[in-house]
Amino acid sequence: MDRGTQHTATALIDAVRDRTTAARVAEAAAFVAVGDWAAAHTSDAVVGDPLTTLGEWDAEALAGDQFLELGGPGAPVVAEFCISEVAAARGCSFDAARRLVGDAVELRYRLPRVHERIAAGEVDVWRGRRIAQATRPLTFEAAGFVDRHVAYVAGKATGAEVDRLVAEAAARFDPETTEAERHGADGDRYLAIDLGDVAYADPLTGTLRGTVNVHGSLDLADALDLERSIAHVARQLGELGCDPNLDIRRSMALGEIARRCDGVTTLEYDAGDATTETEPRPVHRARREVVLFVHLDHAAITGTLNGIGPGIDACTGMTGIDLARLDTPGLPRGAVTVEQVQSWCGSPDTRVTVKPIIDLNHHDAVNGYNPPDRIADHVRARWPRCVFPHCTRSSRTADLDHCERYDENGPPGQTSTRNLFPLCRRHHRMKTHRELRTGNRWTYRPTNPTQNEPPNAVIWTSPVGLRYLVDHDGTRPWPPDGPPGPDDPS
Structure with missing residues (x-):
């Protein structure tokens, strides 16, 4: 151009x-x-x-x-x-x-x-x-x-x-109403398999397609268990060369789960003839896994909130800290009641994994191309969304992009919390590939506070030369030559 x-x-x-x-x-x-x-x-x-x-x-x-x-x-x-x-x-x-x-x-x-x-x-x-x-x-x-x-x-x-x-x-x-609504929702749970409504490929000829609809409403913890199992089996089917269509593999996975028990093995005695001694036999028992991403505040550590008193919520003035933070990969973050978390974790077959607290002020680096979990979790905690201008996609499902291109013959420590940023797949492609019309690509770099640029932000340059600053407060235009003046947009 x-x-x-x-x-x-x-x-x-x-x-x-x-x-x-x-x-x-x-x-x-x-x-x-x-x-x-x-x-x-x-x-x-x-x-x-x-x-x-x-x-x-x-x-x-x-x-x-x-x-x-x-x-x-x-x-x-x-x-x-x-x-x-x-x-x-x-x-x-x-x-x-x-x-x-x-x-x-x-x-x-x-x-x-x-x-x-x-x-x-x-x-x-x-x-x-x-x-x-x-x-x-x-x-x-x-x-x-x-x-x-x-x-x-x-x-x-x-x-x-x-x-x-x-x-x-x-x-x-209004915790009483919230808890009552949560318990009331238990009556709305159901699972229906429409065996009496088999789909036909051609209703006129009666050709049987052999599929039925399955629909329902599950408790969140049960839905997470089911989703994890379906995703795992669908991935296995793909590795075995099964149908490339993911939706089809997921539907097949549910049938595979029904035909096998995927869980831990325990020893139990056969409750057959109570008069005879029996040997313990292996029994497969499904295990629920609850992963807790811990977000501790001052109240959780000291038992007080801003010096008000033990267990007093600063927002409502009521006794008790009744909410927990849900931060599960693949799900939006939000608040749930402590009682609901207790019900999820109360089963003896539940395995609880507590993720450590991440210090975002401490930076880490490795020499290889692929970041380990500790660095990936750090980057996603620092940037909850894709860092492309105005993008709102969660970083938990985004790619981790090397801002400075990774060089196999380059210096060590290129894969670091300073050089990795989350980009959703579409914007990762836009950053990687050139635009056909202009021959340019989107580029970005971290800001430099020593040059009067805001900290903890990135500056993008579009294929036609326009610049945008992205930080935790959103996206705003950025002038081509240095920071904005008093009359520039901010």
Whole structure:
């Protein structure tokens, strides 16, 4: 690509970026205006107040305009007819306008930190609305907990991460309801094998395909056990040259598991004739494996939280530290109740593996190309996501890329916690292979704090020369010559 062509390509991408920014700012301003409009049509009553009823808000409005509960507990009620004005102004249906006003009210009154970032153009409106829709069932205190913890990452938090935080808030501030719902979910578990509904390849001729549907709902620990066994057997079938289609091998693996017992061997006495002596015989018993990634805080070590007292939760003020952190490879991270972990680990056939705490301030290196588990765990703990700009894929399923290309004849210690970064497969390919049109590739490097660059970050350069800085707070444009000035975006 010659200089003139590259300049044109850069200008086009700059135009896309500038117009996207302008659209984001305009959308944020419109959303704030909707919230201002709703605030001008509220009542003194709030959602969830047991001392007020709809009739007490406005007795004459029962046949006409009424106040609606659009936000969560603690948010003011909003006049129904004002929503029609919003629908007309935006050219949308009443139901769509009602959802929009409800999200604006939720953010304005129960998630003020996230709302402030939306108003400043730092968070997309759709992301803020996604958070508002998730927090609406929470108590006022629980919504404030979510607001405090998600506001600074609202611009990059995925829907699954928001849902996990909302679930944690519900467990912290309403533990009785959370535990009751967990036990209530036990009745929803089932496993169905539709033997009476055999699939046919051609319903007209009656040609039998010989497959049936299997579906169900399992306890998380049971599902993990089953997934581990299916993945193991499917991998074995692949190594034996079985069907290359992974989905087919997984379906075959379930049948293999049904025909054999994959577990530990113990010695038990045959409970046959109780009058005769019998020799112990080997019995296969399935073993559950629970891997705990330990995340200790001050409360777990000392038994107190911020000096408040023994076992007092600083967030809720209640006695007891009732939540555990779930950080299992292949699953999203989140919080579960201690009682549930105890139920998983309580079986005598359960093998519990406790992973050590990783000191992210200590760096490690080896001489070979493939990193050992201790280095891989360190890198993934430091970078929970793929480090490509705006990517949200988990690092637990990502490749570990050598930022500086590995040289077999190079110096020792090239495979290190400083030189490895997680890249999902798609972005690993983009970094490795050149773009056909430009002949360039995406490149990146760690930042250098001695050159006035932020620590613990990487700077990417696109094939057309645009640069982006990626750190734990997300992605932002980075100018081509040094750090941004006072008028540059940050």
